[in-house]
Amino acid sequence: MHPTKSTRTQVAIIGAGPAGLFLSHLLHRQGIESVILESRSREEIEGTIRAGVLEQWVVDLMNGMGLGDRMMREGHFHSGITLRFDRQSHHIDMAELTGGKRVTVYAQHEVIRDLVSARLEDGGTILFGVSDVQFADLDGKAPRVQFRRGPDGPVDELRCDFIAGCDGFHGPSRQAIPAAARTEYQIVYPFGWLGILTEAPPSHPELIYANHERGFALLSTRSPEVQRLYIQVDPKDDIANWSDDRIWSELHRRLEDESGWTLKEGPIFQKGIIAMRSFVCDPMQHGRLFIAGDAAHIVPPTGAKGLNLAVADVLVLSRAMAAYYKSGTTEGLEGYSATCLRRIWKAERFSWYMTTMLHRNEKESPFEQRVHLAELDYLVHSRAAMTALAENYVGLPME
Ligand code: APR
Numbered sequence: 430m431h432p433t434k435s436t437r438t439q440v441a442i443i444g445a446g447p448a449g450l451f452l453s454h455l456l457h458r459q460g461i462e463s464v465i466l467e468s469r470s471r472e473e474i475e476g477t478i479r480a481g482v483l484e485q486w487v488v489d490l491m492n493g494m495g496l497g498d499r500m501m502r503e504g505h506f507h508s509g510i511t512l513r514f515d516r517q518s519h520h521i522d523m524a525e526l527t528g529g530k531r532v533t534v535y536a537q538h539e540v541i542r543d544l545v546s547a548r549l550e551d552g553g554t555i556l557f558g559v560s561d562v563q564f565a566d567l568d569g570k571a572p573r574v575q576f577r578r579g580p581d582g583p584v585d586e587l588r589c590d591f592i593a594g595c596d597g598f599h600g601p602s603r604q605a606i607p608a609a610a611r612t613e614y615q616i617v618y619p620f621g622w623l624g625i626l627t628e629a630p631p632s633h634p635e636l637i638y639a640n641h642e643r644g645f646a647l648l649s650t651r652s653p654e655v656q657r658l659y660i661q662v663d664p665k666d667d668i669a670n671w672s673d674d675r676i677w678s679e680l681h682r683r684l685e686d687e688s689g690w691t692l693k694e695g696p697i698f699q700k701g702i703i704a705m706r707s708f709v710c711d712p713m714q715h716g717r718l719f720i721a722g723d724a725a726h727i728v729p730p731t732g733a734k735g736l737n738l739a740v741a742d743v744l745v746l747s748r749a750m751a752a753y754y755k756s757g758t759t760e761g762l763e764g765y766s767a768t769c770l771r772r773i774w775k776a777e778r779f780s781w782y783m784t785t786m787l788h789r790n791e792k793e794s795p796f797e798q799r800v801h802l803a804e805l806d807y808l809v810h811s812r813a814a815m816t817a818l819a820e821n822y823v824g825l826p827m828e
Pocket residue numbers: 443444445446447448449466467468469474479480537559561562595596597598599600601721722723724734735736737739
């Protein structure tokens with residue numbers, strides 16, 4: 430590729446997901462310039478339905494950055510969750526167990542909308558719809574990114590000091606770390622989540638995680654008018670096999686308990702099936718390339734950690750870059766991967782624990798299945814166990 434135009438910035442960021450957008454904001458606050466290259470359009474990234482739970486420290490960070498106004502108006506603050514199994518409900522009071530911490534339910538695409546508009550208002554550069562992103566000179570002090578403006582546009586070059594690969598699980602950044610220099614750890618679960626959005630009033634004031642003999646179910650929310658619900662299905666199942674009636678029938682059976690509580694229905698306006706995996710790439714750096722968020726790791730959604738982990742990575746990275754530009758120290762940059770991976774592995778552990786405990790796995794022996802039920806029974810009757818769940822769920826402290 431021969432560039433027709435060459436520009437320079439301090440940090441080239443690939444991807445305008447939560448990782449790339451938070452990083453650009455955090456760097457801007459430190460006086461560090463960045464350019465974001467995003468392959469999709471603004472409308473697409475602002476319209477894609479993803480996660481929805483923010484840990485307390487992420488909410489505090491957004492407010493501290495002046496990005497939290499709409500979240501504080503439209504988000505839902507949850508101080509506990511309900512666990513259901515054996516048709517019984519058990520409330521876990523997160524706030525009481527963690528000294529007042531809560532989680533905030535505010536959809537990821539709303540976070541994206543807030544961060545994109547604030548970044549553009551600040552004069553930041555986000556190039557949407559780029560293609561063919563390629564890296565050069567990652568090992569030297571002046572790495573470069575080449576890309577096309579649009580699908581068949583002219584080739585541009587971005588010269589920079591650092592590249593931040595925030596391009597999600599399928600992006601090119603992780604692949605730019607030579608295979609011999611990285612180790613990948615992975616579990617692919619035999620579960621999928623069939624997720625719906627429905628125009629219905631809330632059925633319950635907090636999230637319900639249900640372990641049922643027909644499979645896991647989760648009740649979540651998006652707004653007073655829109656609810657988000659999931660059921661465990663075979664990841665290879667086809668959404669065409671799931672009529673709205675069949676979905677509601679499964680949701681009722683799996684979510685309802687003995688108290689007489691009932692689920693409120695409404696028209697389903699979005700449905701799809703997602704597969705579930707746990708994945709970690711170690712290290713998360715190669716030369717001047719640093720990868721963050723889903724580019725480096727995936728958690729199954731059961732622990733609600735994906736978005737929060739992406740923000741944690743880029744907070745560590747922004748601090749390391751700020752220290753480098755302020756005083757030339759490279760310790761933070763050299764320690765980036767190890768610092769992030771300590772938190773990531775704890776979130777991987779928690780997400781795996783929640784996933785295996787709450788789902789039904791035909792491949793597990795009856796013994797293992799009984800152990801999960803004993804684990805749930807122990808959990809809801811032990812303050813120590815509930816505290817352990819709560820402190821992970823609301824988010825471990827950022828060091
Ligand atoms: N060039 C430019 N941009 C790219 C490329 C590419 N070759 N490939 C992917 N991208 C963009 C995607 O279009 C997407 O907007 O990178 C962005 C990556 O964003 P996310 O996938 O949202 O990843 P991340 O920012 O790490 O956020 C992690 O997202 O998957 C959810 O639930 C997960 O909450 C977690 C969060």
